[in-house]
């Protein structure tokens with residue numbers, strides 16, 4: 173996979189609060205994502221997540237989804253640009269005795285997947301940190317992480333950006349199998365399947 177490191181400073185765009193250990197310490201209480209994450213894992217299990225699966229959580233934050241998924245699959249990779257978020261994930265994993273969650277300090281544009289291709293990629297409330305052009309590249313890179321038939325679960329703030337995000341997903345080689353929008357269309361949830369193996373390497377000159 174081509175390295176895009178240095179082209180866009182993902183840490184600078186990550187939101188200062190996500191880098192702040194004080195904010196991170198309060199994140200789980202404020203985000204209140206734990207129960208929702210369990211439902212999300214159930215959804216993924218219904219789509220084939222099982223003991224042999226690999227799941228990559230991009231913009232994993234404090235690892236709520238990663239840790240909820242860990243017991244249901246073989247390997248979870250929690251990826252985030254924030255060292256404080258990753259530390260929180262590691263501490264929670266250690267406290268829970270979870271050993272199959274790997275924390276990787278990287279972003280959408282720099283994460284280099286190793287090992288067998290992922291069966292699932294999950295990303296919640298993180299992609300919006302990238303400007304639009306870079307979102308398209310990030311989606312292409314996600315396509316390269318996933319095996320054919322692999323599933324992307326994407327949830328994010330879209331601000332009526334779905335008209336642009338959806339063609340981006342399709343151009344990145346995904347088929348959108350389900351799309352849900354909040355009543356004000358500022359938030360969207362997608363289930364996508366990687367279908368197009370021809371979405372080749374990304375060239376950034």
Ligand SMILES: C[S@@+](CC[C@H](N)C(=O)[O-])C[C@H]1O[C@@H](n2cnc3c(N)ncnc32)[C@H](O)[C@@H]1O
Pocket residue numbers: 182183185186187190191203205230231232233234235236251252253254257278279280281295296297298301302
């Ligand atoms: C609102 S939090 C969401 C965390 C988690 N996904 C959740 O739903 O609780 C956004 C996360 O995205 C991370 N982030 C921001 N920009 C990123 C990027 N370019 N690549 C990877 N992670 C990023 C932040 O550090 C932060 O942990």
